Amino acid sequence: MADRDGVIWLDGELIPWRDAKVHVLTHTLHYGMGVFEGVRAYETGSGPAIFRLKEHTDRLFNSAKILSMKVPFDKDQINEAHTTMIRENKLPHAYLRPLVFYGSEAMGLRANGLTVHVAVAAWEWPSYMSPEALELGIKVRTSSYTRHHVNITMCKAKSTGSYMNSMLALNEALSGGADEALLLDNEGYVAEGSGENVFLIRDGVLYTPELTSCLDGITRKTIFQLAEERGYKVREKRLTRDEFYIADEAFFTGTAAEVTPIRELDGRIIGEGKRGPITEELQSVYFDLVRGKSEEHREWLTYP
Ligand code: PMP
Structure with a gap:
């Protein structure tokens, strides 16, 4: 997954796909406290269309709220990140993966001062089931x-x-x-x-x-x-x-x-x-x- 062309939206910037990395002491990697979505864009007669993007973004923000993670972007910015990923990666259809995760400022369950990061990636993923x-x-x-x-x-x-x-x-x-x-x-x-x-x-x-x-x-x-x-x-x-x-x-x-x-x-x-x-x-x-x-x-x- 990591070795491919394209760009990933990370904290408001477009990063070359291979460079969209995090540190091994990323807090979410250790304790599983992060939230995400699985969103899909289908090929239609008028180009790709993302299905129920608003509802997915609402659920992403609700998930973050439940875990008391403060997303440092608003919903419009996150929606825009999704559409940008489709356009920039020239995808006819796509699976989109927004992820909200804690940074690597501190370790341990008592860690505070952790930054909240957001990534949105998109790729072609035609079928989950056969x-x-x-x-x-x-x-x-x-x-x-x-x-x-x-x-x-x-x-x-x-x-x-x-x-x-x-x-x-x-x-x-x-x-x-x-x-x-x-x-x-x-x-x-x-x-x-x-x-x-x-x-x-x-x-x-x-x-x-x-x-x-x-x-x-x-x-x-x-x-x-x-x-x-x-x-x-x-x-x-x-x-x-x-x-x-x-x-x-x-x-x-x-x-x-x-x-x-x-x-x-x-x-x-x-x-x-x-x-x-x-x-x-x-x-x-x-x-x-x-x-x-x-x-x-x-x-x-x-x-x-
Ligand atoms: N339950 C679980 C555990 C899931 O991971 C998913 C996929 N997101 C669903 C249900 C179905 O949810 P949705 O239709 O929003 O993709």
Whole structure:
């Protein structure tokens, strides 16, 4: 990742990609106290468009607030950094990564006087799941790792440290032959995937866990709204893993994962064992929208 052409926005300046470095005593590197976003720009008929940039930047600032990190830029500056990255790196489509982190002025948990830095990088990252996954669905295993409890790592913050739990769960799932992990909360109810929110469909109704132990996903919110606009009922409620076993359809949502069908959970085939019809409909509405092919919600697209 470090050895490539292009520029990265770091603290308000454009730095050559290979020179965008930090010191090894960078505080966030040691204690995982930092916040970030995963944002995506899609190729549209009118050039690249960033999907729901405002919502991602709002969540970034909320995450920083939860961790009491003061971002030394305003939201307009951060939004502008995103559009600049697309333009300067001449990207037709991109994954964008804003990161807010502490500097290297001091070490230890009691460190004070730490500066807060912000970086925004962008690169072409076509598919997170394999292209077949979007069509055929993926195999998921319930994780032996519990998802964060609200009083351990606050779940409304997309914080760097919270992804250790995600990586442990994902690596366990992958090494067990699955494609993704499903994490339960500390009471045993379904929370989310390692980097996705999750939905099930039963008798034409969509269900998704309440936000207690999962991230307030922007794709979740998008699918929620798009489904309701098409007349589907969407319910937020506590869900158990066996409700997924007997669901008609299930899928993950996320900026990287987009709308990924789940065909199997813990060796149980879900529905027909392939992408279900409602999942397919919502997936296609989502793709048309992010790719600027739809007249709906054009306000969600930012053209750099
Ligand atoms: N949960 C977790 C743990 C995530 O990392 C992500 C990806 N940001 C999501 C859910 C989905 O959020 P979004 O739709 O905003 O990408």
